Amino acid sequence: MATNSDRAKRLQVGAVGLLVVVGLLSLLIGRYPVPVSEIFSGLTHDAGLVLFQIRAPRLVAGILVGAGLSVAGAAFQGLFRNPMASPDILGASAGAGFGAAVALFLGAGYALVSAGAFVSGLIAVAITSVIGQRARLNETLGLVLAGIMVSSLFNAGTSYVKLVADPDNVLPAITFWLMGSLADVRWHQLAWAAGPVVGGMAALLVLRWKLNILTMGEDEARTMGVDTRVMRFLIVGFATLITAACVAISGLIGWVGLVIPHLARLSVGNDNRVMMPFAMLTGASFVLLVDDLARAVTTSEIPIGILTAFVGAPFFVYLMLGRGSRL
Numbered sequence: 001m002a003t004n005s006d007r008a009k010r011l012q013v014g015a016v017g018l019l020v021v022v023g024l025l026s027l028l029i030g031r032y033p034v035p036v037s038e039i040f041s042g043l044t045h046d047a048g049l050v051l052f053q054i055r056a057p058r059l060v061a062g063i064l065v066g067a068g069l070s071v072a073g074a075a076f077q078g079l080f081r082n083p084m085a086s087p088d089i090l091g092a093s094a095g096a097g098f099g100a101a102v103a104l105f106l107g108a109g110y111a112l113v114s115a116g117a118f119v120s121g122l123i124a125v126a127i128t129s130v131i132g133q134r135a136r137l138n139e140t141l142g143l144v145l146a147g148i149m150v151s152s153l154f155n156a157g158t159s160y161v162k163l164v165a166d167p168d169n170v171l172p173a174i175t176f177w178l179m180g181s182l183a184d185v186r187w188h189q190l191a192w193a194a195g196p197v198v199g200g201m202a203a204l205l206v207l208r209w210k211l212n213i214l215t216m217g218e219d220e221a222r223t224m225g226v227d228t229r230v231m232r233f234l235i236v237g238f239a240t241l242i243t244a245a246c247v248a249i250s251g252l253i254g255w256v257g258l259v260i261p262h263l264a265r266l267s268v269g270n271d272n273r274v275m276m277p278f279a280m281l282t283g284a285s286f287v288l289l290v291d292d293l294a295r296a297v298t299t300s301e302i303p304i305g306i307l308t309a310f311v312g313a314p315f316f317v318y319l320m321l322g323r324g325s326r327l
Contacts, residue, residue: 008268008278015281019063022288026059027051030295053186060194061185061249062291063284066256068197068246070283072239073257074264074276075204078211079235080140087243087257090143090236091150095124096247098154101161101174110184113177114193114248121244124150129236139232179303180253182291193245200242201280207234208272215272253305255312256283262315 032050072087080089088094099120103113128146135142158178165171204211210231213221218228246253264279287304290311294302 008274011267012274012278012281015278015285019281019285019288022285022292023059023063026062026288026292027055029292030055057185057187057190058182058291059288061182061190062288064190064194064197065182065246065250065253066260066283066285066287067280068201068242068283069253069257069287070260070264070279071201071204071276072242072246074261074272074279075211075235075239076257077261078215078272079232079239080144081215081217082144083262084258086255087239087246088151088254090128090147090240091124091154092121092240092243093247093252093254094151094154094158096121096244097178097252098124098158098161100177100248100251101158101165104174104177105161105165105170107170110189114189118193118196118244118248120154121247122240124154125236125240125244143236176303177251178305180251180305180308181294181301181303182250183301185249190249193249196241196245197249200238200245203238204235204242205276205280207231207238208276211235211272215270251303251305253287253308255308255315256287259312259315260286 030050069087073085076085076087076089077083079085096117099116099118100113102120103116108116125147128143128150131146131150132139132143135146137145158174162171162174165174210226213224213226214228214231214235221228221231243257260283261275261279264275264282267282268274268278290304290307294304294307
């Protein structure tokens with residue numbers, strides 16, 4: 001009889017296989033279809049250009065964003081012991097959106113827009129952390145409430161930038177960026193953002209067994225020798241680094257960090273040592289599938305954030321109605 005461990009191993013292998021299949025599919029489909037036979041027989045110049053200069057960086061970006069947001073969401077949910085926690089809970093996404101909007105308003109190119117989003121996301125979480133530590137509340141509750149306040153302020157700033165932006169050129173660019181897309185990602189744009197995402201994920205995967213201890217409560221964690229304050233700082237820091245870098249790559253893509261960790265728990269259980277790697281693989285496949293759908297459904301590409309909302313919003317309702325308590 002198969003044990004839960006055996007089942008989890010089979011699901012991990014299946015998740016790897018799914019990612020390989022979806023990755024190959026992502027390389028082949030699009031406005032310029034590339035037949036599988038052409039890959040094995042030799043690519044034409046045009047097909048090679050499309051494959052290696054456009055779709056390959058888009059594929060890598062989708063894997064990084066999906067895996068990164070899923071791991072960050074799992075880390076925040078474990079840290080706050082709250083199934084509704086997501087990577088934007090401390091204001092990283094709102095801050096990154098504001099930074100990108102300001103950069104686009106000033107006429108910056110994609111590289112500066114991404115850098116502005118990344119730096120602004122980190123600043124937003126830094127403000128949240130300072131307020132949360134100084135608040136006369138439980139530190140975890142203080143962080144969450146400060147994150148709501150900081151997100152509101154940065155969202156208001158983004159709304160003001162949109163209000164004063166040129167409605168013919170700048171406003172559409174800001175609006176499209178805020179809805180999330182991988183369409184404009186190229187190798188040189190991934191070069192600097194990949195490091196924070198990969199490094200942050202590696203750090204959280206190393207710390208995931210201590211996250212298991214934190215989920216039992218701070219008192220229990222202290223009795224087991226875990227410095228809860230240091231661990232909270234490290235988990236928030238690495239998860240924020242991942243989130244800000246992902247938003248800098250793709251714009252705002254919501255719901256991935258909320259939905260995928262729950263699906264991973266439903267599949268392999270609550271043990272972060274198993275769940276977080278599974279969420280990483282599943283999240284990468286999910287974003288790639290959504291990106292494929294965004295390219296294939298209509299002649300004009302649909303922003304990914306719209307499609308992820310169609311999945312995430314019903315799932316959120318599912319949780320609110322209590323059906324997700326067994327997750």
